[in-house]
Amino acid sequence: MRTLDPQSLTQHVDRLYRAAWALCGGREDAEDLVQETFARVLARPRVLSGEHELYYLMRVLRNTFFTSRRTASRRPVTVATLDDIVVADPRPMGQPEQALEMEELYATIATLPEDFRLALVAVDVLGLSYKEASRALRVREATITTRLFRARKLIARALTPELAPEPPRIATGRREETRASGVLPSGEPS
Amino acid sequence: MTNLPPHTESELVELVRSSDVRAPDSLHRHVDALIASRRRRRLAPPPRLLGATAVVAAVVALALAVGHNGGSGAPAMSMREAAASTLRAATLPAPPESRTYHAQLAAAVDGVPFPYWEDRFGWRSTGMRSDQVEGRAVTTVFYSDSSGRRIGYAILAGTPAPRIGGGTIAWRGGVPYRLLTVHGAAVVTWLRDGRLCVISGRGVPSAMLLRLASWSEHDATAS
Numbered sequence: 001m002r003t004l005d006p007q008s009l010t011q012h013v014d015r016l017y018r019a020a021w022a023l024c025g026g027r028e029d030a031e032d033l034v035q036e037t038f039a040r041v042l043a044r045p046r047v048l049s050g051e052h053e054l055y056y057l058m059r060v061l062r063n064t065f066f067t068s069r070r071t072a073s074r075r076p077v078t079v080a081t082l083d084d085i086v087v088a089d090p091r092p093m094g095q096p097e098q099a100l101e102m103e104e105l106y107a108t109i110a111t112l113p114e115d116f117r118l119a120l121v122a123v124d125v126l127g128l129s130y131k132e133a134s135r136a137l138r139v140r141e142a143t144i145t146t147r148l149f150r151a152r153k154l155i156a157r158a159l160t161p162e163l164a165p166e167p168p169r170i171a172t173g174r175r176e177e178t179r180a181s182g183v184l185p186s187g188e189p190s
Numbered sequence: 191m192t193n194l195p196p197h198t199e200s201e202l203v204e205l206v207r208s209s210d211v212r213a214p215d216s217l218h219r220h221v222d223a224l225i226a227s228r229r230r231r232r233l234a235p236p237p238r239l240l241g242a243t244a245v246v247a248a249v250v251a252l253a254l255a256v257g258h259n260g261g262s263g264a265p266a267m268s269m270r271e272a273a274a275s276t277l278r279a280a281t282l283p284a285p286p287e288s289r290t291y292h293a294q295l296a297a298a299v300d301g302v303p304f305p306y307w308e309d310r311f312g313w314r315s316t317g318m319r320s321d322q323v324e325g326r327a328v329t330t331v332f333y334s335d336s337s338g339r340r341i342g343y344a345i346l347a348g349t350p351a352p353r354i355g356g357g358t359i360a361w362r363g364g365v366p367y368r369l370l371t372v373h374g375a376a377v378v379t380w381l382r383d384g385r386l387c388v389i390s391g392r393g394v395p396s397a398m399l400l401r402l403a404s405w406s407e408h409d410a411t412a413s
Contacts, residue, residue, distance in 0.1 A: 006225045013221050017213035031217050032360060038221050039358070042228045102211055109206075124206040152199040159202070 004046040008053060009038065016057055018106075019125045023065050023117060025110025037064045058122055058136040108158045109151075116151035119144050124152075216364045273372040275330045276342025276390040280317020285331060297331060299345035302385050304331045307402060312336055326352070341391035341402070351386035354379050362404035369396050378403045 016037065020030035037060050048056055109117060109125075122133035123144065130148075134141040285297035287306045294303040295315055307313040313333040321328045327347040334340050346352070357370035357377075367380045376396035379388050380403060389399050 006228045009225065010218075010221060013218055014211070014213045017217060018209055018211050021211070027214075028362075031214060034213065034217060035220055035359070035361065038224050042224050101205070102209055105205065105209070120206075124203055125209070127207065152202055156199050156202045 002048055004041070004048055004053065004056070006042055009041065009057070012054055012057055013038075015054070015126055016061060019058070019061060019121045020065075021106045022109040022121045022125050023061070025107050033061065033065060033068060036068065037061045040064060052128075052132060054126055055128055055132040055136050058126055058128060058133075062118060062137065105155075105159070108155055111158070112151055112154060115139075116147050116154065119147035120151040120155070123148055216361050220359070220361055220366075273344075273370075273375070273377045273388055273390050275319065275321045275323065275328050276344050276377075276388055277373060277375060277392065278319060278321075278330075278342075280319050280330075280332050282318040282320070284315040284317050286315075295331065297329070299327070299329045299347050300349075300383070300385055302345055302382050302387075304343060304345070305402075305405070307333060307405075310405070311402060313341060313402070316340070324352070339391060339394050341389060341394055341399070344388040345382070346386040346388070349384040351381055351384055354386070360400055362400065365404070367400055367403055369400065 013034065017030055017034050020033040020037075021027060024030050024033055037057065041057065041060050046056070109120060112120065118137050119133065122128045122136055123130065128136065130141050130144050134144045137144070139147075285295040285304065287308070288294040288296045288303065291303070292309075293306055295306050297304045297318065304315070306315070308315070313335050315331055316334045317332045319330050319332075321330070323346065328344050329347070330342050330344040332340060332342050354368055354370075357368045359366045359368055361367070365380055367378050370377045370379070372390065375390050375392045376394060376399055377388060377390040378396060378399040379386060381387065387403070389403050391399065
């Protein structure tokens with residue numbers, strides 16, 4: 001058991017921002033999400049039971065993401081005007097091609113089904129181990145493996161023009177549904 | 191499509207993991223400020239050691255927050271007082287659109303103009319009023335939209351601007367906007383050229399207020 005050192009959190013801002021961007025699909029929303037995540041974490045002293053800080057931050061980020069989305073769904077929908085469009089930061093990275101690539105990559109990740117998106121963000125964007133990701137997302141490790149596999153496949157297809165898009169998978173039975181939700185009957189292998 | 195799309199899943203993983211996108215400087219600054227604030231709280235004496243002193247301090251802070259100003263000249267401002275003028279009735283005619291700058295009205299406080307929102311957002315200026323809040327002149331312009339909702343936009347004269355606490359902070363374009371609820375109405379406060387601005391309206395969501403506030407910050411003052 002150890003107390004979370006607030007000062008150590010500064011090193012995770014960039015990585016958490018990338019994770020938030022992939023979750024939300026937009027930079028401005030990502031900025032808000034990271035702000036809110038840190039505000040929550042720093043609201044009171046936190047005790048970690050030997051866990052990596054990033055794993056803990058991923059849990060808070062996930063919870064904050066769900067909360068903010070629920071709150072947003074209760075607000076009236078407003079249509080964006082030209083004034084709402086934020087001009088892209090001209091200095092996000094050194095090369096414009098790379099910037100475009102990343103914009104597209106994160107936007108594509110944000111279109112994934114939520115479970116797949118969270119798995120990909122936890123493992124590939126944040127760099128958590130499968131075990132840490134499974135604990136942060138409260139699912140089995142094997143479920144993370146499956147979701148990650150499918151998420152990567154979907155992203156690779158979406159970003160590769162010569163590959164025909166895969167038709168959307170439609171759940172055909174209870175087993176498929178339970179697999180997709182990550183909740184399996186006890187004793188059933190995933 | 192990208193210039194170099196990943197052809198395999200391993201290439202995709204490599205692309206995702208190699209991303210070095212950096213968070214905006216404004217976000218880094220905000221997190222640093224949160225951490226510094228947390229550190230200050232940790233360094234403060236524990237509440238149980240303060241006993242009655244802590245209770246008195248809390249009451250004084252609460253008194254300031256709810257508008258019982260003792261006239262001490264403290265820079266803290268009663269948010270209720272500042273926001274109240276945005277919810278009162280207009281006593282002066284609406285200022286017209288500026289002839290010089292299309293994004294502004296022909297009304298300003300210490301050179302800080304009120305924004306013109308009618309063309310962009312459909313919020314038309316309908317009236318104005320002037321008040322004194324804790325010795326400061328407060329000018330408020332009221333706006334209405336087609337559905338009859340009403341917004342008050344107040345600018346407090348003088349610098350330094352009074353401190354406002356509480357609520358949550360949302361950053362737009364490097365500017366911190368404080369979001370609160372006062373008298374059951376959403377309120378957004380921020381600084382323009384060092385002057386405290388307050389915008390509020392019953393039945394108007396804070397997201398809308400924030401959008402209007404941040405637009406005026408970027409466009410009306412820049413033009």
